[in-house]
Amino acid sequence: MVTVDRRRSLRRAGIALAAATSLGILAAGAPATAAPTAAPPGASVTTGRPAPAAPSTSTGTGGAVSSVDAEASRIGLEVLRDGGNAADAAVATAAALGVTEPYSAGIGGGGYFVYFDAATGEVTTLDGRETAPVGMGPNAFINPATGTPYPFATAVSSGLSVGVPGTLATWETALDRFGTDSLREALQPAIVLANRGFTVDQTFRQQTLDNAARFSQFSDTAALFLPGGDAPQVGSTFKNHDLAQTMKLIAQRGTDVFYDGPLAAEMADVAQHPRLAPDATIAPPSGFLTADDLAEYEVLEQAPTHVEYHGLDVYGMAPSSSGGTTVGESLNILEDFALSPDALPQSLHLYLEATAHAFADRNRYVGDPAFVDVPTETLLSQEFADSRACLIDPAQARPKPVAPGDLAATGCEPAAAVASADQGVSTTHLSVVDQWGNAVAYTLTIEQTGGSGMTVPGRGFLLNNELTDFNFVPAFPGDPNTVEPGKRPRSSMSPTIVVDGDDVRYVVGSPGGATIITTVVQVLLNRLDLGMTLPEAVAAPRASQRNAATTPAESAFIAAYADDLAPFGHVLAPVQGTNPSPLAAEIGAVAAIEVDQGGLITAVAEPVRRGGGTALVVEPAN
Incomplete structure (x- = not known):
């Protein structure tokens, strides 16, 4: 097993910053000098061409992408058409799924990336699973007031369930190891998609309605996903400008801004101090996530x-x-x-x-x-x-x-x-094959539909509830899936x-x-x-x-x-x-x-x- 260090060299970060600036990918609040033109609804995100129908089965040659979402699959396909390989297309598709499937995936979660290299015949995997914070001990899911485990539903919608996210580090590592695009390039279509918006379908509305009761308990989540107190209507356009700005910031400054910078502190604060709505009726237990936990995260x-x-x-x-x-x-x-x-x-x-x-x-x-x-x-x-x-x-x-x-x-x-x-x-999956025969199978998640239910304020993404995959108490002597500091829950x-x-x-x-x-x-x-x-x-x-x-x-x-x-x-x-x-x-x-x-x-x-x-x-x- 090889531990992959997520952190970037200063030289490479400078190159990424220069390239990002040349494309007008700027941090939140900075003036855009060459901002990309948003495609009209129903058009390709990267070209603006009218979007084709969204078939569930296609046959042909030259590469392929399959996912649960039309926008995401189209983005991945255009990466392949532009000469990108399977890893490039997989990361771009996954980033788009974080926009259109925010209750199942996104940078607040983790996942597993499997890559087949056609030139060598070698299969390699990246474990980007979330980890338990180092301060989280074996009794973390025991309510100190009662001495018994928290109810599952209570633990889910709380800071207690939030593990250290690994998705963004997985994207960076996959591109470094197997891809030809930079993370900045891979994020660009998703940034446009988040700003332009996507058409709400019945599944998105239904998933929102299914979670409306708990989303309403958290002020930032309710403001984003329950505008006016209701789930977005089918046929309406759902835009997530906060998420677009977050991805722009990451594209400009690299993943350090997420794992070592202001985003890390903000995620930790939400987990430790859940931001409840004024009329909330729940009292979620606080979590253990810290900025240091994020700084130490590594893909395996x-x-x-x-x-x-x-x-x-x-x-x-x-x-x-x-x-x-x-x-x-x-x-x-x-x-x-x-x-x-x-x-x-x-x-x-x-x-x-x-x-x-x-x-x-x-x-x-x-x-x-x-x-x-x-x-x-x-x-x-x-x-x-x-x-x-x-x-x-x-x-x-x-x-x-x-x-x-x-x-x-x-x-x-x-x-x-x-x-x-x-x-x-919940969760989502994508499959990719490119023109050279390289392939990716990538499953990513924030766990429950809607994850922990907690949105990072002003950042547009939900935090995971992956730590509820641990057994709250040992199921039997020697149970391998109980909580330990730094441990990855079984998936x-x-x-x-x-x-x-x-x-x-x-x-x-x-x-x-x-x-x-x-x-x-x-x-x-x-x-x-x-x-x-x-x-x-x-x-x-x-x-x-x-x-x-x-x-x-x-x-x-x-x-x-x-x-x-x-x-x-x-x-x-x-x-x-x-x-x-x-x-x-x-x-x-x-x-x-x-x-x-x-x-x-x-x-x-x-x-x-x-x-x-x-x-x-x-x-x-x-």
Whole structure:
């Protein structure tokens, strides 16, 4: 593992300042000498040309971008068209998602970046996960007045939940390691987009309504996202001038202004002293974040997880994420069975059993490897998967929760059972392939939809609530996911790249909290085993078995497969979110790309979930 120092040399900072000044990218309050011209609504942000339709599937050549948002995908595509590579396009797309998907992503959060270098065949990952402040001890989530853990909802909307953000450092590191653009260049389209605004759709309005009660508790958040006391109307234009000014400041002065400058002090102050509305009815606990925590933040460069599935190399994110190990173990278990569209009910049964067993091991063994001994090699070994597969009855589901595997055992004897664990449901994902065959799978988040609910005053972005991914109290002796100073909470984000020989074949990822893992597994199962095309694999109804007595499933999955799975002993239940929003009935929001052996690219985003995504290629077929 390599620690990547985020801080910049003075020489390079001077070059960035000069370049930023030449483009008129100025700090807040400075006169603009060459400010970019805003594109009209519905036009390309970087060229001003009329924007094309926003397809969920595109085929062609020359590179591709897939994300949940049309504006973000178009920005990434234009980077590719202008000669940028996959890393350049991924960072520009992610910056735009921070504008149009502010409740799921942005510079107040973190994420995981997986990069495939076509020239070398090497896959590298960047761990930009948030960290616990150094002053945060193991009893941080215990209410001193009661001696019991804070309610989850209380902890979410508080400074207590705010971890040290890693997203901006991830962008900078990704561009330094893999890109050709500067961070200043990558931020420019998002700055224009934030100033120009984007058209509010039903998903954005619904997400705002779902969070209106808690957003109204924080004065700065209410002022930005609840103008006039209501969520922005569908069809209106939502502008975020504060965020544009913040990104201009970062473009001009580099990331030091965020991690070592005034923004660091402001973020710490909000976490320690939440800014409540005059009529607020909550009393959120204060957080531990300090400016020193931000100054010390570092992105970690590390090797990916790796398994082979049907002769393909599947690469994912190693701990602190549980995504790579759990996706990999699930696939290794499934490798022991004959899956087929001709035996669809049994194949789905085996999928549900494989993920249940992999989740048992995830919950027992995976945490931040800087603090706990994570048996990554064992969890990804085919031998261990074989020992888990031998416990699965092809004709009958086992009672849940199943026990985790004994790492030292060679037979089929399980260890003691443990309860399942879960996470928040928001986040966003983007996939990119460029003309040279380089690829990026990048999942980023601020955790819950709306994060902590706290907006940094005058800066236009929400702070994360990632620290609620820790277990508030140990779930069992030796629980690897309890709070420690400087520790990264366990994540389920699963950016995945599948390679065939020397070439990228699939790039896959999704939001969805702990359901991310099962979503990625199910999409790969659908494509590689069940005879579906990639668009069919993404659109197919989903279920998510995470070692619980019942299996949450989308209504379409229940309608299609409940009767077929009942004889196997599976009990399906409608998926539930944290609120009655219709968005809570969905599992995931995939952004994926396939490159066939002839070089034809198929880029796929959700056709319906989360309002539908946008997948674009540089040179469309036909």
